[in-house]
Amino acid sequence: MLLPEKRLAGTLLRRYKRFLAEVRLDDGAELTVHCPNSGAMLGCSEPGSRVIISCADNPARKYAWTLEMVRGPVCWIGVHTGRTNQVVHEGLERGLIDAFGRISSIRREVTLGRHVRLDFLLHTGTGRVYLEVKQCSLAEDGIGLFPDAVTARGAKHMRELAALAAGGEQAAVLFCVPRTDVQLCSVARRIDPGYAQAVEQAMAAGVRFLAWQAEVRPEAVGMTRQIPFHLNIG
Numbered sequence: 001m002l003l004p005e006k007r008l009a010g011t012l013l014r015r016y017k018r019f020l021a022e023v024r025l026d027d028g029a030e031l032t033v034h035c036p037n038s039g040a041m042l043g044c045s046e047p048g049s050r051v052i053i054s055c056a057d058n059p060a061r062k063y064a065w066t067l068e069m070v071r072g073p074v075c076w077i078g079v080h081t082g083r084t085n086q087v088v089h090e091g092l093e094r095g096l097i098d099a100f101g102r103i104s105s106i107r108r109e110v111t112l113g114r115h116v117r118l119d120f121l122l123h124t125g126t127g128r129v130y131l132e133v134k135q136c137s138l139a140e141d142g143i144g145l146f147p148d149a150v151t152a153r154g155a156k157h158m159r160e161l162a163a164l165a166a167g168g169e170q171a172a173v174l175f176c177v178p179r180t181d182v183q184l185c186s187v188a189r190r191i192d193p194g195y196a197q198a199v200e201q202a203m204a205a206g207v208r209f210l211a212w213q214a215e216v217r218p219e220a221v222g223m224t225r226q227i228p229f230h231l232n233i234g
Helices: 081-093 152-166 193-205
Strands: 007-016 020-025 030-034 050-055 065-071 076-078 103-112 116-124 127-135 138-140 143-146 170-177 184-187 208-217 220-227
Touching: 007 065, 020 050, 020 065, 076 208, 081 103, 081 116, 081 127, 081 170, 081 208, 081 220, 116 152, 127 152, 143 170, 152 170, 152 193, 170 193, 184 193, 193 208
Parallel strands: 030 065, 127 170, 143 184, 170 208
Antiparallel strands: 007 020, 007 050, 020 030, 050 065, 065 076, 103 116, 116 127, 138 143, 208 220
16 A cells, blocks of 8 residues: 655654654654554654654645654554555455455445444455454564553454354454564553453454554555464463
8 A cells, every 4th residue: 555645754752642743854844743543652652763754635634744654673663543444455455365265345344233333344255254453563572462552442342243253253353563573463461451351252252363464664555464363472
């Protein structure tokens, strides 16, 4: 997935108020930019980190520029959670994500009942698959970990998927890891034990758990390979 053409490099000064960040450009100018990430951004919001920001083609936006990625010790890390489903969708369409066999159609933001919405509904050769996607930007010792903050919403998604699986539907979770310095993915149990328990229950109900790595470059983000998911590591 190509990123907006209008991009700039700079240095992160601080991330604050959850959805804002201050960036110093290479010419010395300072900008307040939108930070499209509701998590804690552990390990990828250190002041002094190199960043890439993009400009939105929307004059009505209060903050025209958006934080796209942060440079880690060895690679770029994607922090724009709004890009994640686009990257996964592209990976499914192109067959880069091949865990579901032949896919005949893809629907996004599927509503089930009044209060349930999941990221994708796939129609495959073995029937329909409900798919929820999570971005996993946190990494420790080569292991991608989700979540990086307590997520009641994430646990709710696990319960919804477990109910679908218990009712005979195919359900899956795909962790998208937007960094190339990890070898496998797990649940950050020490950060959110409630989420870890919800994952355990979903897995017991028959929900599949997968992890896919994405390469993040200043001009584009794209799926590269499947990596192992293990529940009891983080």
